[in-house]
Amino acid sequence: MKIASLVTTALVGMLSTFQATAQDITAGEALYKKTCRGCHGPTAKGLASYPGLAGQPPEYLADRLERYRAGEKFGPNTPLMAPNAKKLSDADIANIVNYIVTSFE
Ligand code: HEC
Secondary structure (H helix, E strand, O other), X not given: OHHHHHHHHHHOXXXXXXXXXXXXXXXXXXXXXHHHHHHHOOOOOOEOOEOOOOOOOHXXXXXXXXXHHOOOOOOOOHHHHHXXXXXXXXXXXXXXXXXXXXXXX
């Protein structure tokens, strides 16, 4: 779990006392497969107007998810993305981000 603890270190400060465990990453995987995969793809590479998430730094992914959740607009397709972010808790965001950065390049 070396990678996961590095990621956790990167997220500390944004996500208070969250600590990533293998279970958290498994929870992130389940959420990703249920909620995100349909648009962002099985390996988070994206497709057409759905941006790739693989390879992005964890801070960037978590920041975007928090800001979509808060109602901020980014690209022209924000209305497709925002409703998915609105359902996420802080722990959900941390778990999904840990899953993405530990599973895909
Ligand atoms: C209905 C399709 C759809 C679903 C489902 C979806 N997204 Fe998105 N996502 C998008 C689109 C489209 C954008 C770009 C939106 C824009 O133009 O601002 C985006 C943007 C993002 C970004 C910002 C990427 C960047 O390069 O700035 C992140 C991070 C993200 N999505 C994560 C997720 C996660 C995590 C989930 C599951 C909880 C999810 N998305 C579910 C369509 C979707």
